[in-house]
Amino acid sequence: MNRYLALALAALALGTSLPAEAQWKGKGEVGIVFASGNTDTETTNVKLDTSREVDRWKHAFGVAALRAVNDGLKTAERYGATWQSDYRLTERSFWFGGLRYQLDEFSGFDYQASLSTGYGYRFIDTERTKFNGQAGVGYRRSKLQPVGDIESSAIFRGDLRFEHALTDTTKIIDTFIVEAGSDNTFVGNDLALQVKMSDKFALSVGLGVRYNTDPPLGLKKTDTLTTVNLVYAF
DSSP states (O other): OOHHHHHHHHHHHHHHHSOGGGOOEEEEEEEEEEEOSSSOEEEEEEEEEEEEEETTEEEEEEEEEEEEEETTEEEEEEEEEEEEEEEESSSSEEEEEEEEEEEETTSSEEEEEEEEEEEEEEEEEOSSEEEEEEEEEEEEEEEETTTOOEEEEEEEEEEEEEEEESSSSEEEEEEEEEEEESSOEEEEEEEEEEEESSSSEEEEEEEEEEEESSOSTTOOSEEEEEEEEEEEEO
C-alpha cells in the first residue's frame, strides 16, 4: 500500500478514533483513482475538516493533500492546512483569527502562508440554509519557484461560505476566499454537491479553482480541480 493510500485511510479512520470527550466533529473525504493498461494513472485526493465549540469559542482545523501521477510523471502535488479560532460576540457575529498554509509544486509558489484576523457575521443560520462571511487584515509570506525569492506583504482577507440543503439527502456547499496584497492576489473557490448515502457516508462531486494574479513568469494564473470523493462524517 503506498503512503498516499495510507494517508487517505488514516483520514477516515481519525473520525472513529477521536475520544467522545474531545467533542470534535467534522468530516473526512477521500478520492482515489487507479488506471492501468495503455496508461498508468494514480490520483489521490484527501481532505479532513474538524471543529470544536467551547463556550464562546469555536476552533476549526483542516488539512488537504492532492497527488497525481501519469505514466510515472508527477502532474500535481499540493498540500494545505488551515486553522481558525472564532470568538462569538453576539448570536450572529464573531471575531476570528486564522492561519493558512499551502505548498503546491505546480502553482509557481513553493509555499504561501498567511496570518489574519477580523470580523465575521452569520447572515443566514437555519437548519436548511447557512451563509456567513468574514473580512479582515493580515500578513502573508510566499516563496517563489524556482529562484526561491521571498515575498512578504500586508493583506486584506475575505471569506464567504454558503450551504443549502436541496433535499433531505442532497446539499450544495460553496466556499470562497480572497487574499489581496501588493505583490499578488490569491482567490480560491470550492463548489461541491454532496449526496447522502447513509447517516455517516456521502458522495461528493466538487470543482475547485485557484487563481493568482501575479504568478512567477511562465506559470498560468488559474488552476482547476474536479473531484469525486467519498465523505465520512464523524
